[in-house]
Amino acid sequence: MSPDFVSQVTLLNSYRQTNRTQGALVRQLFAAELVLLGAHVPELDPVITKCVVQFTQLDPWLDVSGFAESGIADSEDGYTIKYCRTSMPTMDLEIGKVRLVLDSASPWVSGRVMPLRELVTIEITPCVPVSFNHFRATTLWQLQSFLTFATDRSNAVAACHLWFGSAPRPVEALFRHPFRTGERRHEGEMLFRYSNIAEVASTILAKWLSLYKQIAPVLNAIVGVAYERTPLTEAKFLAAVQAAESFHRRLIREVDDHEPHRDRIKRILAAAPSEDRGWLRWRLGRSNELLLRERLGELFNRLGDQFTRRMFFSPERQEREIDEMVEWRNALTHLRAEPSHVDRNLVHIGIAANQLLTALKANILLELGFTVEDLETAFEHNDTYNYFARQHPD
16 A cells, blocks of 8 residues: 555544454454545544435435436336436525435446436535534534434434645545434324425524524433433433423523512511511522423423324323322432333323423424424324323323
8 A cells, every 4th residue: 555545544542453354364443433445634623515415314304316207218228217416505594504415326226226316415504614524513513403303213424525725625424323223204294394394494494503502502402312212211212301391491481480489589578577588588599490290281282282183182091190290200310210110101101201302302393393283294104192092182
């Protein structure tokens, strides 16, 4: 191998090297968070000018195809398959210009079967050159989590090519993913597909990026918990409760009205003995905080009676189960519940976690511009939501 060739490959953030012997061969394996292949990158955190990325769930989510548009035409020799390149609109967003790109790709050849292939990617051109580590932690992750949410399934970076400065050729970035990435979501099970938002795709994506500025911890918690294959039931429930409370605080209301509360405290302090006023003032300072059961109740009520009825069967049962959610949150947070008692109620705790996560997803859809009437369509084929419906048939 020539020295010139070696200088064209750079490994970044590689933290372990192991040698494995297989027969007469010794293999060197790198376990890395990130590897950049294809060009020499002098800086540890290079500045990029363009990115083309492919996600595992992008292809099934984008229900647009050049093959579908051209169709299959009869010919004397059999079938003639034509491909018409589809041009997608460019979306001008705060992060830069974003465009969905479709192009034909070489087919896989397997025996007598030759499946047609179409390469679907997202092209991102930042407004200004940006540090790759910053771009990866913000723009790239937010687009990845958007597709995770839309398809309601784990979504990973399948391929990523980056342009650095004026370099004519891109660098391929290889990512390590701590979760399974092979499973693809059936189109009917997604919360929404591109065709559902085609006319307002730019607006929806802009709202998603804006939401990340307001409730990034909530969205990250949902992505981390809802789409993990085997999380602990108790941890999943506690994370769902925390995300629901934070969502309500950040987007709906933090506390009751401040002015009436301050006036109420003044009246109480004026009537109290002077030696007790300091203690009372400290105790009453945050007494206008909403109770957790009030926050959860408002989150569910925003979704409309028709949607929540399939989850709880009746308003009375909804109130009762919300109270149980609060009790379980307190018991698990403060370690008051005996392990044997938790074990006997794991199914119930798991159902409560899924109810909260379903409510959070539906509330996020409302924030993105969907209506209450759209929720039934979005969750029509959702496994978890239909499980609730089977438990409480109309």
